[in-house]
Amino acid sequence: MQKIRKQLAVIGGGPAGVCAAITAARHGVQTVLVTDRPVLGGNSSSEIRVWTRGATGAGNLWAEEMGVWGELKLENLFRNPDANPVFWDDILLDAVLKERNLELFLNTEIVSASTQKNGAVVCVYGIQQGSERQLEFEADFFIDATGDGTIGAKAGVPFSVGNGKHETLGNSILYYTKKEDHPVSFVAPDYAYDMAHIEKILGCGGRIVNEKMSGSDCWWFEYGGLCDTIADAQDIALELRRLVYGVWNYVKNSGKFDADHYTLDWIGAIPGKRESRRMQTEYCLTERDILSQRTFPDGAFYGGWYVDAHPSGGMYDSGEESCVQTPVNVYQIPLRCLYNRQVPNLLFAGRIIGVERSVFFSSRVMNTCALSGQAAGTLAAQCLQGGKTPEALTDAEVTAVRRTLARDDMFLPGAAIDDPDDLAKQASVSVSSVHAGHPGERSGRMSLKDGGFLAFPAVRGRRIQIEVFVERATTLRARCAVTKLPNRLNIGAETTERCWALQPGLRMLEAEITDENQFCLWSFEANPLVDLAVCERTRIGFLCGRTGEPEVYEPCAWYQNAALYGAEQLVSGENRPWGGANAWIAAPEDAEPWAALRWDTPVSAHEVRLCLDPDLTMELPSSRARHWEKSHLFAARQGMPAGLTKELTLTAELESGETVTLAALHNQHQRHVTVPLPQGVRIRALRAALRETWGGMPPAIYGICVY
Known part of the structure; x- marks a missing residue:
């Protein structure tokens, strides 16, 4: 058996696990990421192809999830503008392989865990498919991002399943359709359900089918909520294939659709799972919490998708709507939803975190899961740095976790977190121009x-x-x-x-x-x-x-003569809209916009961080099919964000009076830009020249921080 020893083991390679592992590695933690699939991304991967959605998709304005997840989504938009799910896999793989503190194990299923008398996990054991290797992963901390709470359950953490009667949301298999320039016949496999069976299902609860539907249009191909979504996984998958091929046979051969030229381009080999275990944690987020937008002293990330309830019967439930979506405003989720002190070195991330089931209907979506991963990775780094368990952290240490999250572009709605280490607040600020606030043409x-x-x-x-x-x-x-x-x-x-x-x-x-x-x-x-x-x-x-x-x-x-976008916004401490725009915007007629900081006495610093404008009110899904139904209320981006800075030059005036270029970024496509400073330098001033945006809008900066 091969032993792998790390400070942190992250189990699960979906959005939560990927973000947790990248975050911890960037904060100096020796990390291993283990997944049982051949690709990263979980339900968003090319194996399953559920598009990633969150707060913006449910109506919240300026609410698109950023941080590590936003970095990955913007990279995907730049490299993969058509949102091809195959390329999305490699955006994630590329990001993971870049991290020098992170080792990856694909195709590795964890089969058991070993714990100490105090409940702490010592190691987990896995088998890697294809290599026949038996692996032992030993770590100081573990993050369970499996989607099923596999490590937590093996370690003895209590959990809930579904509505208390073990009724859950179902699984779905999606397909992609393609229109050819010639007729394409379809002969259904013998195991597929016949047209009479399918016709009984269709037309109920909004289950409307047409020849163009593709990708996440097929979300209602849902089954398994009345089964054990873990133990009965194979039976659920086979039943879904019977149903899905039966639906496609009905589309192609019933004569009710203009489907002669359509064919299936892809069908999922495995289902996407919505629900299994929810772990019991130090705090259980309630429906009242999210509806009242309660704030917490340890609030660490946020949700904002609908409270999105599906009947457990799925396609066989003829008495209810396929889903009921209740919109909510963005809400905080605290760190205490990520751990249970019974297992002191285990954190949770993803859909398994500690929430009431009605909250789970909202918090389960992948954008929120990804943010929970970043929060868990940051919390693990803090615990490892101080040699503490999460429940033992002092108030000051919890604030340090939140401060780190905010620095790393995590939105904490309603949280006022001071950052005394930000030297930008000691500087005077000047800009080339200020947008007057009047509308354009x-x-x-x-x-x-x-x-x-x-x-x-x-x-x-x-x-x-x-x-x-x-x-x-x-x-x-x-x-x-x-x-x-x-x-x-x-x-x-x-x-x-x-x-x-x-x-x-x-x-x-x-x-x-x-x-x-x-x-x-x-x-x-x-x-x-x-x-x-x-x-x-x-x-x-x-x-x-x-x-x-x-x-x-x-x-x-x-407004007449209202100062909305002044230079003071650069150091306000807010780095996205909340109670106002919170951004400096250059005047549209400014041909060479810039923003500058100057200190009365030189300061020692090691990095500069800028938060730019990626248009936070439009979604950045991982993938999309060629067609999507209007009911999704989704608008695709047409190219890169129009106000995002494309050409950026950052210069510094050193203590000696010499001006040096710190970075000259071309085809810049990220919101959160970090520029390191030469070691040991002292600077008098910084100047950011924003020479071009991607779409001709005037450039905007939400904030400049200097550390």
Whole structure:
């Protein structure tokens, strides 16, 4: 038996495990990542092909998950703009193999674990398929990111399954379709269900089928919720293949679809699993917590997907909707959901963390799982550095974990975390120009015939002005709310009503704003006589959209003489929208924008970090099929983010007065940019020249930090 000794063993190669392993390795932890599959990515991999979604996909604006996961998604957008799932596998593999402190074992199933009398895990044992190697992984800390709580269960951590009756969400097998230039016949395998069986299933609970559906359109091909999703895995997979091939046979051969030229391009060999165990942890996040947006002293990451409930009967459940999705605003998840002191050196990441089942319906999605992995990796690094178990960490050490997460671009909604080591706060700030806050060139209209939303930052004591086109005299009404971060699908219960009597022509909606450090969210009643004027996008913080459609636009809305995007935003401590835009934006006419920091006396520093603008209100899925149904409310990005800086030069003025170039980045495509400084230097000033963005929008910086 081969023994592998590391400080940290991460078991599971899905989004949570990948992010946990990369994070810990970057913080100096000798780490091993072990997965039972030949590729990384879990449900998002090319084996299963579920696209990654999260808070933004459920209506939350400026809420796209970043950090390590965001880095991987932006790399995927740059290298793989068509979101091919095959290339996504290699984005993850490339990132893992780059980390010098990280060793990878693929195709390795963990079969047992050894523990001490105090409950701590000593080692886990695995077998690597193909190599016939028996492996022993010994570590000081372990992270269970298996999706099934495999290590936790073997180590004796209590857990829950499903709704208490062992009824869970089901598994799904997806397929990809392709349209050929010639007719393609299909003869179903003998094991597939016949058309009569399939016809009984279709048409219930929103289970509508057509010849174009592909990829995650097939989410409702669901079965296994009334089985044991671990022990009955093979039976579930075979039943799903019978069902899925039966559906495709029905599409091809029932005569009810224009499917002659369509064929299956791919079908999943293994199902994607939604649910099995949920581990009991030091704290169990409740539905009340997420609906009230409760903050925690150890809040470490966030969720924001719908509370997305599916019937356990899956395709065989004819009495319920296939899913019921309740939108929620972004909410904090604390570190205490990642461990149970009964096993002091074991952390959890992914869908198995400690939450109520109603919360699990939201927290289970892969973007949230990935963030939990980064939180677990950071927590493990802190514990190993101090030689402590997680429950023994002091308040100051928990704050250090959160501070590290924030530095590494983790969004902690509602958390105010001071960073005394950030030297940028001691500097004076100057910029080449400041966006005046006015809208860009008018570019079109957005009809309110089905209603719509408008979101903008609140500026107390100022009047917001919004251009509208009015066909004939009418009254326009809106429900209005304020929130730190708006969800276009969830205006909330605390609203006021505004109405405007409008005459025909180009008119102006005006309203006195009495709030500050919030976003205003207006939900317009349907009115076919009114269109919002929309403009070319040049700002952060102003958005509008139609009811029932995923696309967003920038409204022709503005304040007179309101300072929204000043230089002070560079060192505000906020690095994304929360209660306001929190970004410096250069003036659109500025041909050579720059931002600079200068200290009264030279400072010693080792790195500079910049947070740029990747358009946080559009999703960055791991993959997508050629076709997706409108019901997903998904809008694909058309190229790289228009406001993301593409050409960036960072220079420093040294103590000697010499100016040196620290970095000249070409085709720069990341939001979170870290530039190391030469060892032992003292600097008087820094200057970031943002020479070009990817889409012609003026460049924006959410923050500059210097350490």
